[in-house]
Amino acid sequence: MSACWALQGMSGPQKSVLISLADNANDEGFCWPSVAKISKRTCLSERAVQNSIKWLCTAGILSLQERMGRSTVYTITPASYAPPQEMHPAGDAPQPPHVVHPTPAPRAPRTVIEPSLEPIKSPSASExxxxxxxxxxxxxxxxxxxxxxxxxxxxxxxxxxxxxxxxxxxxxxxxxxxxxxxxxxxxxxxxxxxxxxxxxxxxxxxxxxxxxxxxxxxxxxxxxxxxxxxxxx
Incomplete structure (x- = not known):
């Protein structure tokens, strides 16, 4: 799971939780540490660990399978990593620039050139x-x-x-x-x-x-x- 080290676009806590899971995972990317164990290894609160796990699932790099009475099984897939785009409140969205369209200048009168009725004379060899x-x-x-x-x-x-x-x-x-x-x-x-x-x-x-x-x-x-x-x- 060394591929996880190069991934960017996430916060420090999210990266810490990911590395902790990757360190516990086998070659197929499966691991099942408890939240308490992850919290202890990352020095994060259990709530911060849970929020990070939720974000990693949203980003596609992590999937989980909950088991009754037993710890959750996590599957790490670095190739599927796609960090979600940050959402901004509507009030914070940048306003489109105000474009001022200049008043078009009046068109110049068109000059119509009538075609000449005289045949075009090709130069002779002597000319x-x-x-x-x-x-x-x-x-x-x-x-x-x-x-x-x-x-x-x-x-x-x-x-x-x-x-x-x-x-x-x-x-x-x-x-x-x-x-x-x-x-x-x-x-x-x-x-x-x-x-x-x-x-x-x-x-x-x-x-x-x-x-x-x-x-x-x-x-x-x-x-x-x-x-x-x-x-x-």
């Missing part, structure tokens, strides 16, 4: 930004080498910088059109062939300078070339 998956970077490089490889420095491989420049070209918009994107590879082939007719870009200039793949795939330079700004040089 959206080009991405790397739709741009034939490698084919553009091959076209450059095929058309201009004998006149200008060849491009042996694409760098991330090259890809960014080509992507910017595909997003170049002139007179309301994405001329590079809409022209596709035909635009690039035409551009590179037109460069063959531009001596300035091929190196015939007083600076001994010639265009290269990076120069011809720069959006600003393509715009200048299409505007004829390299023709008279």
């Amino acid at each position: 959206t930004s080009a991405d790397d998956e739709t741009i034939p970077h490698e084919k553009i490089r091959e076209l450059y080498n095929q058309v201009l490889g004998g006149k200008l420095a060849r491009c042996l491989g694409l760098t991330e910088k090259h890809r960014r420049k080509i992507r910017a070209c595909h997003n170049l918009k002139l007179e309301g059109k994405f001329v590079v994107r809409e022209g596709g590879l035909s635009f690039w082939e035409g551009l590179f062939n037109d460069v063959l007719d531009c001596p300035f870009l091929l190196g015939t200039n007083n600076r001994a300078w010639a265009a290269d793949f990076e120069f011809l795939t720069t959006a600003a330079n393509i715009q200048k070339f299409m505007e004829g700004k390299y023709d008279a040089r």
Whole structure:
């Protein structure tokens, strides 16, 4: 009955009576000491012992069986211990807090937005930004080498910088059109062939300078070339 020692939620006299009974109980929790014996062991009055026994029965940890002419048999069940809740007189019960409900503010007028009757236009492919998956970077490089490889420095491989420049070209918009994107590879082939007719870009200039793949795939330079700004040089 060592499990009784850890139980809480009872008064000192109640715990003393419980421990005294547990000390007398066998392994099954049965014992039958007299009230006088319990009183002597706990130094409590017999009335205090009886009140404690009554409370322990109410808490479920103790049950008793009275026998005529013999001492009462007590059964201790620590696993059934459930201390009763203390009852307070109605006058001592705490009053619920007084809740003051604020006066609700007047509702703001609702604004009703009428749905537009105009159909929603989805952006076309030419109106959206080009991405790397739709741009034939490698084919553009091959076209450059095929058309201009004998006149200008060849491009042996694409760098991330090259890809960014080509992507910017595909997003170049002139007179309301994405001329590079809409022209596709035909635009690039035409551009590179037109460069063959531009001596300035091929190196015939007083600076001994010639265009290269990076120069011809720069959006600003393509715009200048299409505007004829390299023709008279």
